[in-house]
Amino acid sequence: MIKVHCPNPISSAIRAAITAPLAGISMFAMAAPGAPQVAFMPLDYALIEIDQSATAYEQLVTRHDAVEIPISWNRWSGDDANQVNYKLNGNTVSTQTLGSGQSATGTATLSIDQGGRYDLVVELCNADGCSQSETKTLVVADTDGSHVEAINLNARENNQAYSNTTNSVMATYFVEWGVYGRNYTVDRLPAYNLTHIIYGFIPICGGDGINDGLKTIGGNSFSALQNACAGRDDFEVAIHDPWAAIQKPQAGHTFSTPYKGNFGQFMEMKAAYPDLKIIPSVGGWTLSDPFFHFGNAAHRQRFVASVGEFLRTWKFFDGIDIDWEFPGGYGATPGLGNADTDGETYLILMQELRVMLDALEAETGREYELTSAIGNSAAKLAVVDYGAAQEYMDYLFPLTYDFHGAWSNSVLGHQTALHASSFRPNEELQTDNLVNILLAQGVEPGKIAVGAAMYGRGWTGVADNGNHLMTGTATGPVAGTWEDGVVDYRQIAEFIASGEWQTFYDEAAEAPYIYRPGTGDLITYDDARSVKAKGDYVQQRQLAGFFSWEIDADNGDILNAMHEGLGHPLASGANRAPSANAGNDQTVTGPANITLDGSRSSDPDQDPLTYQWQQTSGPTVTLSNADSANPSFSVNAVDTAETLRFTLTVSDGKIQATDEVSVTVQANTPANTAPVVEVTSDVSVESTGTVSIVATATDVDGDTLTYSWSSNDGLLTIDNADSAAISVTATAVTQDTTAQLTLLVSDGTDTTMANIAVTITATDDGGNGGGNTCSDQDDDAANQPAYNANTVYLGGDLVSHNSLVWKAKWWTKGTAPGVGVEVWELNSAVELPWSAAKAYSGGDEVNYQERRYRAKWWTQGNQPSTSDVWVDIGTATCTP
Incomplete structure (x- = not known):
């Protein structure tokens, strides 16, 4: 007026x-x-x-x-x-x-x-x-979108257009937060393939004791809700994230655009698809706690009135969806829920919402739908008489997914199966069972939609024991796309394409799963085959159609399969979306001329494409031929690396598609000069002795230097091997030996190496059986008591046996001393020839058949002349 x-x-x-x-x-x-x-x-x-x-x-x-x-x-x-x-x-x-x-x-x-x-x-x-x-x-x-132009869709990937010849429900959930990390905006929705978009989620106001479920996910979700609800009464609805919902500029928006964000684009979508139903969903897993307070009539009626106010304010919405998870309990907050009263509360809530919506219909001349996401188990469904509730409702969405997941590592199973599996034939957590329960309650088949999962759930550490993988156990959740245990379908498709995963299909359950043997990763999900099987089931049972969670995880395969499963043909003459390809990311060093490449963009209908490039970040450059497939620009040399990002938008005249590419301009760095190292080239140290060595290194570029000393022949032990000054301890040798010491000095780019020869000089025992003495007798044996098999020896006791002196390592009785006997060690300073009974460590030297050998590592029983564990280092020092 x-x-x-x-x-x-x-x-x-x-x-x-x-x-x-x-x-x-x-x-x-x-x-x-x-x-x-x-x-x-x-x-x-x-x-x-x-x-x-x-x-x-x-x-x-x-x-x-x-x-x-x-x-x-x-x-x-x-x-x-x-x-x-x-x-x-x-x-x-x-x-x-x-x-x-x-x-x-x-x-x-x-x-x-x-x-x-x-x-x-x-x-x-x-x-x-x-x-x-x-x-x-x-x-x-106005929020009915009467002032806006129709949206330009940017539906990407594999989405095709279908004719909904069965007039089935084709619904999907679109989440408020999807515009952030997922970068999934409203214009990416394939609206031409949908009858319903369910917007998740609208919160109910309330703080401690009312919305404690929000606290389970961490972050600032709880405090953000309190900010959003400032000035509103508990149990009234609000908008959780106003920036994403109505303030964040999206495609075609400026700061002065009156309605931006998700809501602004929804209004534009309704201008293009006026029959599309867009319905806000109240609740969800972490926002369901307030429902449990609706046994209080005042709280419930305040909520219903605020929903009416909400729909009068946001006129593009077409009803309300209630996602109470779940009447009777089983939700995010333990202890909430009463199976004896929640069912009646739910029924009254639906009745009061329907009365409010009927009044709104009379006021506006529009139709408003009432839908509800409901439980995924027999116990959850038993709490509510859905046969009675359906009188007030348009559709029920039983959550035919999340049957199994990483909340249990001991009981695995399909997360969205249509039927029970052969490995668990009595499985109650499956779609057919939920539908049968609802039908038994008297729910009309045409009010039940079946859920398709656009994501998978999974575990890691699942061993292949030769039986069905779902009969095994796991060690934890699989690494997820956005949270552990949950993987987007889009990523699952990429896993399969990589060739690193084994694919399986459970024909009894109509359920696919994939497995990566190296890690034990196991993922259960919906694919085109399982969704088409659900479509056949929907037709056979004359159900309402499909809904899905959640659209941003799909590459188009699942939504396509939802249509194909219901027998929907490709839309006659339907325009299919083009595919934008902005080319590969580039790395250059300036000055340079760069050409971007969008020539691999394509259109499945062979429609001519228009191109438009736009720089989205980085120092501003001038794009030449920005409306062509191959624009170009130039960059100068830079002292610090810079990254420039560009968005390519292609259009076939009806539908747009976008892709992004980045160009990294590396910093110009002067030629590096390697460090100069000065260190003595020859060092001498006595057997078992220690010597200090100091290296001096300089770098003309002023780079920070790192040091790394090493010796690979087992003769030297190095302290402080990562510093300029080290101390080196020599192993025991029986003849003068030369060891090699290596120093590497790096400036982060180049490395300089220096080698130092370390001469280890042997010491002589003066003829008492040590040093170079190869005698198998020790004169000191005459001074020690002879070994007696009936005597108890304690650790440290000395005895003589076979003309040598032996020391007990610990308590022993009845075990005679000898080479290789664990409880005894040779105390005589003599060198015995190699013995098969003795264990040798890396660096130990022995004489064998007139040759001298050094062990590379621990060994026992390997003859020096035939085993590669021994290195021949020269003539034997002596022979017995």
Whole structure:
């Protein structure tokens, strides 16, 4: 309705007095009035006004029954007028009669209570005709989207267009937060393939004790809700994330666009697809706690009233979805729920919502749907009499997924099976069982939709024991796309394409799963085959159709299969979305000329494509031929690396697709000079002795230097091997030996190596059996008690045996000393020849058959002359 307020109203007597003279002289008027000029005025108005900086719902939204539009005009020349008309879109909405001297200027205020785009013209008339002002376009924004242009879809990937010949429900959940990390905006929705979009999730206000379920996910979700609900009563609805919902600019939006974000794009989507149902879902896993308080009639009725207010405010919505997880309990907050009363509360809630929606229908002339996501087990469904509840409802969405997942590592299974599996034939957690329970309750088949999972659930550490993999156990959740244990279908498709996973299909359950043997990763999910099987089932049972969770995880395969499973053909002459390909990421060093490559973009219908490139981040460059497949630009040399990002948008004239590419400009770095190392080239150390070595290293570039000392022959032990100064301890040798010490000094780019020869000098025992003595006798044996098999020896006791002195390592009795006997160690300072019974460590040296050998690592029983564990280092020092 449009009302006009006119200043200086003219009485009928005055109007008659003015009109008569005008009529008398009309024969002398030679021309129409001069054209009026409308003064500067605001052109943009909003019936629902949004505060772009607010987070609290009470401050975010201001509702107006109408907008007041002041108009002022002037006539600067030409003949007088006796009438002014105000026209919107060519229709006269108000007329004023002008007296003598009143046609040079005028004002009026239009009151408009319907959104839309209006072409405003001010028209001055006299007896000889009319003259009009230039047109000004007024935009009166309203949340019914009456002011917006139809959306340009950017549906990517594998989505194809189908004809819904069965008039089935084709619903999907779109989540508020998907615009962030997932980068899934409303314009990516294949709306042409959908009947319903369910928007998740609208919260119910309340703090501690009301929304404790939100606290289970960490982060700031709970505090964000408190901010959003500031000023609102508990149990009223709000918007959890206003930025994502209504403030974040999306494609085609500017900061001044009245409605941005998800809601703004939904309005544009309704302009393109007016029959599409967009329904807000209240609740969800972490936002369901308030429902458990609805046994209190005041709380429940406050909620119902606020939902009505919400739908009056956001007029593009087509109803309400209740996602109470779950009546009777089983939800995010332990202890909540009462199986004896929640069912009745649910029934009353549906009844009161239906009454409210019926009143809203009478008020607006529109239809509003009431739907509900419901439980995924027999126990959950038993709490509510859905046969009674359906009287008030349009559709029920039993959650035919999340049957199994990584919340249990001991009981694995299919997460979205249609039937029971052969490995667990009595499985109750399957789609057919849920549908049968609802039908047994008296629910009409045409009100039940079956859920398709656009994601998988999985585990890691599942061993292949030769039986069905689902009969095994796991060690934890599989690494997920956004959270552990949950993997997007899109990523599952990539896993399969990699060739690293084994694919399986359980024909009894109609359920696919994949397995990666190296890690024991196991993922259960829906694929095209299992979804088509569900489609056959929907037709056989005459059910309503499909819904799915959640659209941002699908690459198009699952939604396509939902249609194909119901027998829907490709839309006749339907335009299919093009595919944008912005080419590979590039890395260059400036100065350089770079050419971007969008030539691999394609269109399945062979439609000609238009190209538009736009830089989205990084230092600004000038793109030449930005409307071609191969634009170019130049970059200069840079001191620090820079990354430039570009978005390619291709269009076939109806549907757009986008892709992104990045160009990294590496920093120009001067040629590196390797460090210079000075260190003594020859060092001498006695057997078992220690020597200090200091290296001096310099770097002309001033780079930080790192040191790494090493010796690979087992003769040297190095302390502080990562510093310039080290200490080196030599192993025991029986003859002078040369060991090799290596130093590596690095500046991070280049490495300089230095080698140091370390001479280990042997020591002589003066003829007492040690050092180079190869005698198998020790003169000291005569000074020790002879070993007695009946004597108990303690650790440290010395005995003589076979002309040698032996020391007990610990308590022993009855075990004679000898080479290789664990409890005894040789105490005599003699060198015995190699023995098969003795264990040797790396670096140990022995004489064998007139040759000298050194062990590379631990060994026992391997002959030095035939085993590669021994290194021949020369002539034997002596022979026995």
